[in-house]
Ligand SMILES: [Zn+2]
């Protein structure tokens with residue numbers, strides 16, 4: 001009987017037995033898990049800590065030989081600090097572990113009687129039955145002990161957890177369960193006070209009592225025996241848990257309390273709070289009340305259970321509380337029919353030209369060394385309120401389902417499917433990763449989609465015409481018609497949804513990209529890509545693309561360039577060696593990112609035009625917003641010949657037949 005508890009890894013059958021019942025909550029992938037469960041929001045690692053408290057733990061493939069799980073007790077090593085062992089390739093403790101903030105967080109949870117949730121991965125070698133899904137939630141546990149041990153000569157920290165409500169059946173107990181030692185039925189564990197350090201320690205292993213105070217000279221030493229006359233370290237492979245330690249019951253005042261494992265179950269207040277259904281809680285995942293699956297909110301319209309094993313058909317679609325365009329007005333930046341004040345900023349390196357035309361303030365930025373420009377067209381009240389204009393478009397987009405969904409990104413670094421943070425839908429010519437089948441025709445698109453295309457075609461011509469002398473404006477008109485925007489990518493952002501730094505440069509795209517912002521004001525940041533800024537890859541190799549003004553060590557990199565180019569021609573081998581020595585010589589750092597060169601406040605109705613492939617090649621941009629709801633409608637020209645046969649749409653993408661001329665509005669003043 002005792003043996004069953006001591007060498008757990010050896011005693012678990014292979015294949016593992018079935019669990020005795022189904023987990024209450026589970027997930028097919030890491031992102032869906034982290035978006036759904038408030039007690040485990042860590043995308044990497046095995047512990048989730050927030051505000052100084054441990055909230056959840058995940059135990060998966062990497063386990064210590066003495067880790068242990070039964071139906072009520074879990075024993076684990078504190079994670080982190082592992083390095084790959086050179087010989088075995090295994091991950092081992094690199095140096096002595098001492099109490100860090102993570103351990104302190106668990107101690108907090110222990111002292112304040114905050115239970116933590118334990119989740120198992122399907123590959124956890126210690127779980128006594130085979131978990132039915134990639135991630136399965138065990139239950140709430142009390143952290144009861146934190147102590148130090150030694151493993152392979154290094155100090156490690158270990159935790160013991162006990163199920164909060166031990167009377168509740170554990171789904172992960174194997175269904176062939178033999179008699180178990182009842183929790184709390186044995187004698188209390190042996191406790192001795194160390195004669196050296198005066199600290200009390202419980203006896204954890206049957207081999208004998210040891211002081212577990214890591215600073216004590218008697219730490220991790222067994223008492224002398226008849227065969228071994230000195231205090232001595234135990235043989236690790238022989239260690240067997242003392243059942244009195246394992247099965248002890250540590251009482252908490254809230255032992256029998258019920259904490260929900262599935263708690264994001266948002267319901268509208270019924271008070272018609274503007275933006276309530278677009279707030280953070282409404283795009284967190286939800287546990288399916290029918291099958292327990294963690295479901296990210298993948299659709300603009302609501303949640304849907306993605307359980308493929310059984311047809312669950314669970315759905316939740318909260319009604320949208322309409323956000324009137326009037327509520328977007330910022331009292332600190334009142335709108336008028338004059339030209340709007342600027343809230344954009346830029347680094348001195350960037351060249352700014354300001355012009356005023358057709359009710360728009362146009363902030364036009366050029367970056368030295370980069371062909372092309374970024375133009376920010378800032379709308380005024382006349383533009384916003386014109387018939388069918390931005391105010392109306394924002395309201396229409398809320399009334400019509402245009403098919404916004406979060407796009408799958410494949411699995412990448414995380415287990416299971418991952419998704420974009422924001423919602424999107426493509427119209428017209430299919431754009432990059434968006435499958436042709438998911439793209440939609442302009443023919444039956446909502447009015448704001450088609451009108452965006454017309455409006456942005458006008459805006460792009462309007463801005464590009466500034467580039468050339470006025471006599472050839474007609475040529476711009478005719479030239480533009482050939483490569484006019486043939487795609488609209490609509491993006492929808494709820495509260496705190498953002499798009500991280502990325503570029504919009506792709507093979508087959510025209511050089512001009514225009515975006516109309518609707519709703520909450522966004523902040524767009526442009527910066528040089530890290531590899532161009534730093535001049536050195538993460539692996540420490542010099543990046544020989546010509547240095548751009550504003551990058552790190554610009555002058556030094558420029559003067560190194562000509563000899564480097566010559567060396568590449570004359571001696572490729574020496575050239576490759578030089579790429580490795582140069583970063584050190586020029587004191588280049590591979591970490592860090594460039595400062596934002598341009599920061600734009602994209603208000604409701606504003607348009608951004610990025611022109612030139614080099615901006616996308618060398619620079620990247622991000623957009624976030626501080627409101628409840630924002631739309632960004634982006635137009636591009638996508639060369640149909642750049643699309644593979646299978647990616648071409650099964651509908652015709654007709655020329656833009658809309659009519660719009662911003663010059664017809666009453667003049668600003
Ligand atoms: Zn001691």
Ligand SMILES: [Zn+2]
Nearest residue numbers: 288291305312
């Ligand atoms: Zn379900």
